Amino acid sequence: MSSDIFLIVPSAFLSGLIWFLAIVISLYLARTPAHYSIRALSRVIHNAMRLSAHSITHAEKLLQQRNKEVLLAQGREASERIIEREFDRIEATVRRDLAEYPAIHRMLSEEINRIDDDYKDSTEAPPNPPGWVKAVEAVAKIPSKGDPMVANILEDIHGSLQRANDKTLVEYRKANQSRHSYLKNMMPHWRKVLNLLNQVEKNVNGLFSRSVSIDRHMAEYEDILKRTDRSEQMLSSSSMTQFFISGIVLAIAVGGAIINFHLIARPLSEMVGGTSHIAGFQINTVSALVIILLEIAMGLFFMETMRITRLFPIIGALNDKVRIRMAVVFITILTCLACIEASLAFMRELLMEEDAATRAILRGDNASIVAQSAYLWITTAAQMGMGFILPFALMFVAIPLESFIHSMRTVLGVVAVGLLRIIEWALRLGGDIVKFMGNALIQLYDFTIFAPLWIETMIKHKQDERGPLSPEPSHSDTSASL
Amino acid sequence: MMRSFKHITLLAGALLLSGCSDQVSYSKGVYMLVDTSGTYTTELTQAQRIINFTLAKLNPGDTFVVARVDTGSFSEKDIVQKQTFEDRPSMANQQKRLFREGINKFIEDVKPSAYTDITGGMLQAIEYMNEAKSGIKTILIFSDLKEEIQAGYNRDIPIDLEGYRVIAINVTKLRSDNIDPVEYLDRLESWRNKVESGGGHWQVINDLERLEPIFSS
Numbered sequence: 001m002s003s004d005i006f007l008i009v010p011s012a013f014l015s016g017l018i019w020f021l022a023i024v025i026s027l028y029l030a031r032t033p034a035h036y037s038i039r040a041l042s043r044v045i046h047n048a049m050r051l052s053a054h055s056i057t058h059a060e061k062l063l064q065q066r067n068k069e070v071l072l073a074q075g076r077e078a079s080e081r082i083i084e085r086e087f088d089r090i091e092a093t094v095r096r097d098l099a100e101y102p103a104i105h106r107m108l109s110e111e112i113n114r115i116d117d118d119y120k121d122s123t124e125a126p127p128n129p130p131g132w133v134k135a136v137e138a139v140a141k142i143p144s145k146g147d148p149m150v151a152n153i154l155e156d157i158h159g160s161l162q163r164a165n166d167k168t169l170v171e172y173r174k175a176n177q178s179r180h181s182y183l184k185n186m187m188p189h190w191r192k193v194l195n196l197l198n199q200v201e202k203n204v205n206g207l208f209s210r211s212v213s214i215d216r217h218m219a220e221y222e223d224i225l226k227r228t229d230r231s232e233q234m235l236s237s238s239s240m241t242q243f244f245i246s247g248i249v250l251a252i253a254v255g256g257a258i259i260n261f262h263l264i265a266r267p268l269s270e271m272v273g274g275t276s277h278i279a280g281f282q283i284n285t286v287s288a289l290v291i292i293l294l295e296i297a298m299g300l301f302f303m304e305t306m307r308i309t310r311l312f313p314i315i316g317a318l319n320d321k322v323r324i325r326m327a328v329v330f331i332t333i334l335t336c337l338a339c340i341e342a343s344l345a346f347m348r349e350l351l352m353e354e355d356a357a358t359r360a361i362l363r364g365d366n367a368s369i370v371a372q373s374a375y376l377w378i379t380t381a382a383q384m385g386m387g388f389i390l391p392f393a394l395m396f397v398a399i400p401l402e403s404f405i406h407s408m409r410t411v412l413g414v415v416a417v418g419l420l421r422i423i424e425w426a427l428r429l430g431g432d433i434v435k436f437m438g439n440a441l442i443q444l445y446d447f448t449i450f451a452p453l454w455i456e457t458m459i460k461h462k463q464d465e466r467g468p469l470s471p472e473p474s475h476s477d478t479s480a481s482l
Numbered sequence: 483m484m485r486s487f488k489h490i491t492l493l494a495g496a497l498l499l500s501g502c503s504d505q506v507s508y509s510k511g512v513y514m515l516v517d518t519s520g521t522y523t524t525e526l527t528q529a530q531r532i533i534n535f536t537l538a539k540l541n542p543g544d545t546f547v548v549a550r551v552d553t554g555s556f557s558e559k560d561i562v563q564k565q566t567f568e569d570r571p572s573m574a575n576q577q578k579r580l581f582r583e584g585i586n587k588f589i590e591d592v593k594p595s596a597y598t599d600i601t602g603g604m605l606q607a608i609e610y611m612n613e614a615k616s617g618i619k620t621i622l623i624f625s626d627l628k629e630e631i632q633a634g635y636n637r638d639i640p641i642d643l644e645g646y647r648v649i650a651i652n653v654t655k656l657r658s659d660n661i662d663p664v665e666y667l668d669r670l671e672s673w674r675n676k677v678e679s680g681g682g683h684w685q686v687i688n689d690l691e692r693l694e695p696i697f698s699s
Contacts, residue, residue, distance in 0.1 A: 001532075061564050146506075204676075266571075269542065269569070269570070269571055270570050270572060273542070273543075273569030273570065274541070274543065274569060274571065275508075275509060275542055275543025275569050277506065277508055280506070282508075351571055351572065354572060354575050355571070355575065358538075358575040358578055358579060361540050361579060361582065362534040362535070362537050362538045362582060363534065363538070364534070364580065437539055
């Protein structure tokens, strides 16, 4: 019935024909404004998309700049930390090793003095000839002339000289022996001196290797300060690596937290009940989650107070005394929580046993109530051990978390740049498509009114043959311009 | 001044906590009607098994009631055992054991009744469960579903079973059902209509192995 309103004459064909002609004539008459509207609309959309693409390009450049700033700032900070730590180590080395240097120097001086004394003591002093030897020589030159008296005296003198010589020789040998003993005593002093010098050499070499490492880090730091492309590439790649590695470690930590959660959620129902709910979750599961998060927070603060991580600059800026006190408090709380977890794990085992016994009673299976494994204590001990260790293991989540957060800034920046590039490309493509679609629509429009256009062209052609009559532009001119 | 500040802080904390806590009930409520009429008393060991199974499946905070179906079941006197289990799992286990002992005693001492007032039992179940405010409400009917009302008792009344699951268990076939199965099918169909017209969900479980899924939801 509703289609009857389109019937102008009783014949459906004739009505359709009249409608077609009316539409074609209307479209022909509205051709110029229709073309204008289509072209204007497509141009507006095209320009809007191009403008958007342009502004996104600008935003992308700004983001890239920001990424570079962030990357270099992080790199600078990391380099400063590394260099600072290297200097700390050098300071410790200097304090430990070179502080001993005066003592070593004193010991060396003492050893050298002893060696010097020994050396002096070991120098050879030729024995003095007895003073009366010259007198004896003079007496010996007196001619005896066969006088037996003189001969006896001379023989006595000779004997005395011989004895004096023997005595001197013995003394000389003794003196030599003594000198040799001095030289022998010098050996351990030499060894000690050698050891002390080796120690000094080792300390100096340690410092030298540290200085090489510092030189390397300083070169990197200078590159960062100069904002070189090399340093940017290096930091970007390092950031990506850090992101994925810390992500993997965090995933492992999440696994540990889930195990921890299951270990304490059930026994907590004995403490807080298992029937109340918060936001659709059982209160014991929420409590277990809160305890685990509390443990992670305590671990995080402990790591912060120990200056292993730097997520909270306020904690790092505290004076050492307060910081150490806070560290003690945090580790104490963590230990208490670990003990609570261990006891909850023990309770879990008891509850499981009781549940099993109740189920066995309800099944009427008395045999399984009596039969209990002798090795049940192993699982109990393992659960307790895990309950105690896992909180401390979760404490170390702070380290990958810090890396993850820092590297995430860079990674998110890179991802955002990628997304902006895709949007920019899509906008440019969309703008061009709209532009060409507008042209295609104009062509389609003309195609639907090809008959009047053809008639118009024929009339115009005939008029042209007669000579130009009208200076006004016709519709065909407009279509030709398209 | 300090005291009033403390009071305000405590009040704010309490309000915050009450705002966080969930008022929706997630507990299960199971009301089991056990037919004790005539020859059906021989099936009671089967009922005992189902009760034990149900006890094993219920959690702390859930409610379980076992009531007998006799001549006039719309009465609290027909409740054999009822228990809302404690929050603490260890206490709940003890309650389950006591519940089981009570049921064992009932099975030993039960005497067959002359009539079977299942509708009255269902009315009693609805009344009890609405008071208990359980989240998931289930009525188990352990019966052959052959209702026999004593003269003078009016049970031709609509039952509001909105939010209830009614599960007929162990619907045994009577001798007459074997002769004319249409009678059995008509009986089941009439109960289905009765439950579904009251807004409830009807289910028949004859194979007790299929009881497991109804407690998993």
